[in-house]
Each structure stands twice: as C-alpha cells, then as structure tokens.
Amino acid sequence: MNGKRLIVGISGASGVAIGVRVLEMLAHAGVEAHLVTTHAADMTIGYETGRKPADVHALAHTVYKVEDVGAALASGSFATMGMIVAPCSMRTLAEIATGVTSNLLTRAADVTLKERRRLVLVARETPLHLGHLRNMVAVTEMGAVVAPPVPAFYAGLETMDEVVTQAAGRALDLFGIAVPDVKRWGEDLTKGRRKGPRKD
Structure with a gap:
C-alpha cells in the first residue's frame, strides 16, 4: 500500500x-479518506450542517455508493489502516454486531474486523437500552472500539466546534493519527497539575 488509507x-x-x-483532519494529515455515507447520513448532513452531501464528499480522496457492495472496500485485499464510523447509528451498530451486511458501510466494517484491523465506532445515542449495550459488548468482543463522543469537560471547551474537534481528534488518536487542535492533559492545558512532573 502506497501511503495511508x-x-x-x-x-x-x-x-x-x-x-x-x-475528513478535514485526515486531509490535513495526508491520509487518504475512503468515504461511504448512508442515504440517511446525506439527509442529516443537510439538516445539521447546512452543507450539501456533495460538499462533504469532496473532502474525501474516494467516495463509494452505499449500495456498491462490490466496491474495493468490500474486500480484505484492499489494504487500509482500518475504519471509523462517525457517527455510528444504533442500526449500523446492530448490523455490525450481528454480521448482517446490508450495504457497503456495514460490509466494510465487517471486513475490517475479519482482517483484524482497527474499527472505531463513534456511537451516538442516549439513553441506551439493553439491546444497544449488548451490541456494544458484542462488537467490543469482536475487536472493535466503541468511542462515544463524550465531551472533554477537563479541556475547558467553549464552543460546539471545539467539542466536535476534540471528539474527532481523540477518535483519530486510536489510529495513531495525531492532529492539531486537540486539547491534551499534561501537555497544553494550563490548569491544575498539568505543567510538568510532580515535585515532592
């Protein structure tokens, strides 16, 4: 594989x-983003961001249709660093947990697991019922990482944009992809015991 995907x-x-x-962070880090969005995601993009799906697709290196189960992402021979699903709906989580792959997104996640690559699911739902929790246990036992976008209160974030940046950056940390603008305890935060080693 030439470069990172x-x-x-x-x-x-x-x-x-x-x-x-x-997607924006991966472009800045020089990592190829291979994107697949569901139809519901394209609708939500418009509702929540005011952008057109095409504008978001343009941020990726390659975009795949969610119905194209014969695309490169459906094969383990297509080498990647892994996969992140952000956000991950409970339906998508359930499909991954049960091995049901009704579209390219969940098929790609299944391939990521079978190839023993890192799969990070930014699960977005609250409150959670027992079925959600059992599916989270199932995917964790299969090797995935469930990483809900919990606000980093210690970081003193003041805007929704900062919350989004922190959540995205911490998720990419799980792939060893360091990105700017992430607040890190013990490094660039200034309150409390964060400036250096303790001196007794």
Whole structure:
C-alpha cells in the first residue's frame, strides 16, 4: 500500500459534524479518506450542517455508493489502516454486531474486523437500552472500539466546534493519527497539575 488509507463511514445518526471534521483532519494529515455515507447520513448532513452531501464528499480522496457492495472496500485485499464510523447509528451498530451486511458501510466494517484491523465506532445515542449495550459488548468482543463522543469537560471547551474537534481528534488518536487542535492533559492545558512532573 502506497501511503495511508482510512475508511470513513458516516451513518444517519445525529452528530455528522464529527464525521465531517474527521475528513478535514485526515486531509490535513495526508491520509487518504475512503468515504461511504448512508442515504440517511446525506439527509442529516443537510439538516445539521447546512452543507450539501456533495460538499462533504469532496473532502474525501474516494467516495463509494452505499449500495456498491462490490466496491474495493468490500474486500480484505484492499489494504487500509482500518475504519471509523462517525457517527455510528444504533442500526449500523446492530448490523455490525450481528454480521448482517446490508450495504457497503456495514460490509466494510465487517471486513475490517475479519482482517483484524482497527474499527472505531463513534456511537451516538442516549439513553441506551439493553439491546444497544449488548451490541456494544458484542462488537467490543469482536475487536472493535466503541468511542462515544463524550465531551472533554477537563479541556475547558467553549464552543460546539471545539467539542466536535476534540471528539474527532481523540477518535483519530486510536489510529495513531495525531492532529492539531486537540486539547491534551499534561501537555497544553494550563490548569491544575498539568505543567510538568510532580515535585515532592
């Protein structure tokens, strides 16, 4: 594989701004983003961001139709760093947990797991019922990482844009992709015991 590739899935859950920010960060980091969005995601992009789906698609290196189950992403021979689904709806989570692959997004996630590559699911729902929790346990046992976009209160974030940036950046940390603008405890935060080692 020449260069780095990461599959980015955006489902129809609320929080599509996180997936958009992931695409922007990957472009800045020089990582190829191979994007697949569901039809519900394309609708949510319009509702929540005011952008057209085509504008978001333009941020990716390559875009695939969600119905194209014969695309490169459907094969383990297509080498990638792994896959992030941001946001990950409970329906998408359920399909991945049960191995049901009704579209390219969930097929790509299944391939990521079978190839033992990193799969990060930015699960977006609250409150959670027992079925949601059991599906999270199932995908974790299969090797995925469930990473809900929980606000980093310690970072003193003041705007929704900062919350989105922090959530996207911390998710990319799980692939070893360092991006700017992420607030890190013990590094660039100034309150409390964050300036250096403790001196007794």
